[in-house]
Amino acid sequence: xxxxxxxxxxxATWETIYMVAVSLSIATxxxxxxxxxxxxxxxxxxxxxxxxxxxxxxxxxxxxxxxFIILAVAIIPFTRFVVGTSIGTSxxxxxxxxxxxxxxxxxxxxxxxxxDGGLIEAAQAMGARPVQVVTKVLxxxxxxxxxxxxxxxxxxxxxxxxxxxxxGAGGLGDLGIRYGYQRFRPDVMAAVVITLIVVVQAVQxxxxxxxxxxxxxxI
Amino acid sequence: xxxxxxxxxxxxxxxxxxxxxxxxxxxxxxxxxxxxxxIGRSGxxxxxxxxxxxxxxxxxxxxxxxxGTNVTTLSKRDLPLFRxxxxxxxxxxxxxxxxxxxxxxxxxxxLAGATKADIAKAVDPLLPLVGLEEKRDRYPAELSGGQKxxxxxxxxxxxxxxxLLCDExxxxxxxxxxxxxxxxxxxxxxxxxxxxxxxxHEMAVVKALCDRVAVMDGGVIVEEGAVEGIFADPKxxxxxxxxxxxxxxxxxxSDANNPANNTGAATTATAGQEG
Numbered sequence: 001x002x003x004x005x006x007x008x009x010x011x012a013t014w015e016t017i018y019m020v021a022v023s024l025s026i027a028t029x030x031x032x033x034x035x036x037x038x039x040x041x042x043x044x045x046x047x048x049x050x051x052x053x054x055x056x057x058x059x060x061x062x063x064x065x066x067x068f069i070i071l072a073v074a075i076i077p078f079t080r081f082v083v084g085t086s087i088g089t090s091x092x093x094x095x096x097x098x099x100x101x102x103x104x105x106x107x108x109x110x111x112x113x114x115x116d117g118g119l120i121e122a123a124q125a126m127g128a129r130p131v132q133v134v135t136k137v138l139x140x141x142x143x144x145x146x147x148x149x150x151x152x153x154x155x156x157x158x159x160x161x162x163x164x165x166x167x168g169a170g171g172l173g174d175l176g177i178r179y180g181y182q183r184f185r186p187d188v189m190a191a192v193v194i195t196l197i198v199v200v201q202a203v204q205x206x207x208x209x210x211x212x213x214x215x216x217x218x219i
Numbered sequence: 220x221x222x223x224x225x226x227x228x229x230x231x232x233x234x235x236x237x238x239x240x241x242x243x244x245x246x247x248x249x250x251x252x253x254x255x256x257x258i259g260r261s262g263x264x265x266x267x268x269x270x271x272x273x274x275x276x277x278x279x280x281x282x283x284x285x286x287g288t289n290v291t292t293l294s295k296r297d298l299p300l301f302r303x304x305x306x307x308x309x310x311x312x313x314x315x316x317x318x319x320x321x322x323x324x325x326x327x328x329x330l331a332g333a334t335k336a337d338i339a340k341a342v343d344p345l346l347p348l349v350g351l352e353e354k355r356d357r358y359p360a361e362l363s364g365g366q367k368x369x370x371x372x373x374x375x376x377x378x379x380x381x382x383l384l385c386d387e388x389x390x391x392x393x394x395x396x397x398x399x400x401x402x403x404x405x406x407x408x409x410x411x412x413x414x415x416x417x418x419x420h421e422m423a424v425v426k427a428l429c430d431r432v433a434v435m436d437g438g439v440i441v442e443e444g445a446v447e448g449i450f451a452d453p454k455x456x457x458x459x460x461x462x463x464x465x466x467x468x469x470x471x472x473s474d475a476n477n478p479a480n481n482t483g484a485a486t487t488a489t490a491g492q493e494g
Contacts, residue, residue, distance in 0.1 A: 122313035125273055126327040126378070127303035136330065140317040216358040217316045 009191055012175040013199065015089050019164070019171055020157045023093045027100035028150065034060070034101065035108025036134055046120070046130040060102040068099050068160050072167055092169030096160055100153055107149030111142040144215035151207025155200050162196075172196055220414045221249040221272060221382065226281035228267050228438075241267040243438040244281070251381075254408055254415040256425040256446070258461060259435035265418045268435070269384050272416060273305045274298060286381060303331055306375030310387035312367040314359040320370050321346075321355050327378040345373040349403065365396035372403065376411075383407070385417045389424060401427045422465040426450065434458045 038056060041049040066074070072095035076086045079094040115138050123137045139146075162173020172192050180189025228242040241264045249255045259265045270276040271283055274290060282291050286304070293301055306327075314323050324345055328338045346352045349369040359367055368388060375383055385404065389397040405428055408415055417428055425432045425446060432449050434442040434457055442455040453459045 116311075116313070118309060118311055118313040119315060121275060122307070122309060123326075123330070124299075125275060125302060125305070125307040125384075126330055126374075127299040127301075128330045129299050132330050136326065137315060141315060143317065214317070217360050219358055219360045 005188060005191060008175060008179075009195060012170065012172045012192070013195055015169075016158060016161050016171040016173075016199065019089055019092050019096060019161045019169065020154060023096035023100055024150070024154055024157060026093070027097045027104050027153070030097075031101045031104030032108055034105035036112065036139075038105055038109040039112035039138070040130075040134065046133055060105055063098070063102040064106070068095070069163050071095055071099055072164055076167070087168040089170045092161065092164035092167065092171070095164060095167075096157055099160060100157060103156065104150065104153055107153065108142070108146055111145030111149060112138050114145055115141045144211045144217075147207060147211040147214055151204060151211070154203050154207070158196065158200055158203070172199075220251040220253075220286060221247075221416070222282075222284040223247045223268075223271065224282045224284070226268075226271055226278045226283060228264075228271060228276060229279045241438055242271070242278070245271075245438075245440060247433060247440065247443075249414060249416060251414050252408075252412045253431060254405075254417060254429045256417045256419060256429035256432040257435060258419055258422065258425055258432060259457070260420060260461075263435040264438040265420075265435050266386060269386055269416055269418045272382075272384060273302050273307060299330075303327065303378050304380055305382045305384060306378065306380040307384040308368070308371045308375045308386065308388045310390045312359070312364075312371045312391075314367055314370055314374075316359055319356050319358055320351055320362070323359070323370050324373045324377050326374060331378060341377050341379070342373075345376055348376075348407070349373045363396075364392050365399060368392065368396075368400055369403065372400075372407070376407070380413070382414045382416070385415060387418055387420070390420070397424075398427070404428060420461075422450075422461050434461065 034056065037047065037049075037052055038060070040046040041052040043050065063071070072092075075095055075098060078098075079091050080086045082094050083091050085091050119137050119141060120133055123133045128136060161169070161171050162176070165171060165174030165177050168174075172195060176189055176192035179185045180192055223245050226242055226245040227240070230236075230239040230241060232238040245264075245268060247255075247268075257265045257268060267276055271278050272285065274283070274293070278291055282289050284290065285301070288301070290301055315326065318326065321342055324342045325338045328341055333341070346355055349372055351366065351369055351373065354362060354366060354370075359370065362370065368391075371388070383404075388404075389400050392400060401424065404415065404417075407413060415428075417424065419425060429446050431444065432446050433440045434449070434455060436455075436457040442449065442453070442458050449458060450462070453462055
């Protein structure tokens with residue numbers, strides 16, 4: 001029995017890792033600048049732009065308030081436009097990315113706001129330009145928090161990736177639902193759950209390790 | 220070197236707070252190579268004043284002239300270039316926790332786009348100057364308060380500034396470390412001929428470090444003059460009360476350490492040594 005289960009389990013694990021890794025990377029690409037601007041565009045801040053706060057603040061909140069499964073279904077036309085299909089592992093990356101962008105933006109905003117305002121003042125007194133304050137001070141100082149946040153995002157995405165099974169995405173969640181639940185295979189269900197636990201555990205430990213390495217505040 | 224003419228700073232009223240006038244027409248002249256103290260209690264406006272010199276705060280009216288240039292009219296593009304000519308040291312050090320001692324001191328040069336070789340050439344001699352050769356590759360979390368402030372001072376000096384702005388630099392330090400930092404600053408002033416503006420609420424700092432002092436209260440300079448003169452003959456009530464605090468602190472300190480020695484003669488003798 002194990003010999004028949006192993007290949008599909010391996011295949012599903014790979015699909016999950018693929019979906020999460022790609023959507024996390026793309027979402028960081030968009031979420032990082034969005035988070036930086038959210039953290040620095042308030043009144044009296046580096047790149048004061050209140051319109052940006054007024055437009056993107058609510059937009060980020062709105063995206064975050066939509067339950068993921070509804071978001072995944074609602075943006076099917078958009079998914080079809082981007083990847084040409086709404087079914088399959090690559091198609092699932094679209095809703096995962098869309099859901100992760102505002103999540104990452106808020107995490108990066110939060111981590112940057114944690115940085116002591118005195119450091120911004122010191123950098124400006126040294127003659128740092130606003131962009132340099134971000135690249136030389138805020139991002140390096142916020143790095144441990146950002147790594148923690150991205151780890152959290154990855155774990156959340158692993159959970160979400162199980163839901164995109166509903167739109168035919170494959171992955172561990174899909175395997176659990178189709179084989180374990182619908183075909184009454186508790187052994188498959190157990191294997192899926194254990195694999196998910198192992199993957200989440202590994203991601204969390206790796207993230208913690210990176211964050212610890214980046215954190216020089218407690219040596 | 221630095222001239223403040225009729226500098227006013229008003230913070231506009233916001234929800235929950237009324238309009239606040241921090242500086243009400245400040246006139247102050249600081250000559251090259253001089254160490255000028257600005258003393259006052261919390262809320263007197265001294266921190267706002269020092270921040271008007273490097274334009275961390277923009278004066279509402281009046282002009283600030285540094286080295287012959289009216290800096291209040293500088294554009295956003297030119298402001299960083301001007302600020303590189305001034306070094307600033309802070310009460311809470313404001314070091315980057317993610318950078319080593321060397322890299323913290325190197326930061327102003329990095330911001331100015333200096334090459335690695337130039338950075339090393341500028342930073343390496345500063346380490347022995349502030350007594351931190353051994354700590355070159357350590358992180359701020361591994362340093363004591365006094366060592367952190369030495370890094371802060373070295374960092375302020377690395378871009379070879381003409382002026383050093385010191386904002387309550389010893390207020391977070393214990394008395395012994397305070398003495399060491401003040402000695403270091405005095406030494407730097409002598410060796411490099413830097414102009415220094417020193418913000419403090421402690422008369423002892425003024426006495427140990429400054430040539431001239433301006434006493435602030437309620438956003439105005441109430442008394443100004445050579446340090447010896449102010450100490451010998453304080454005219455304004457604020458000055459007198461700041462001096463009285465100093466005496467009280469001193470008495471309290473000597474009481475705790477040596478109750479038997481608490482006579483007028485002993486206090487004067489030690490006070491003399493300290494100066």
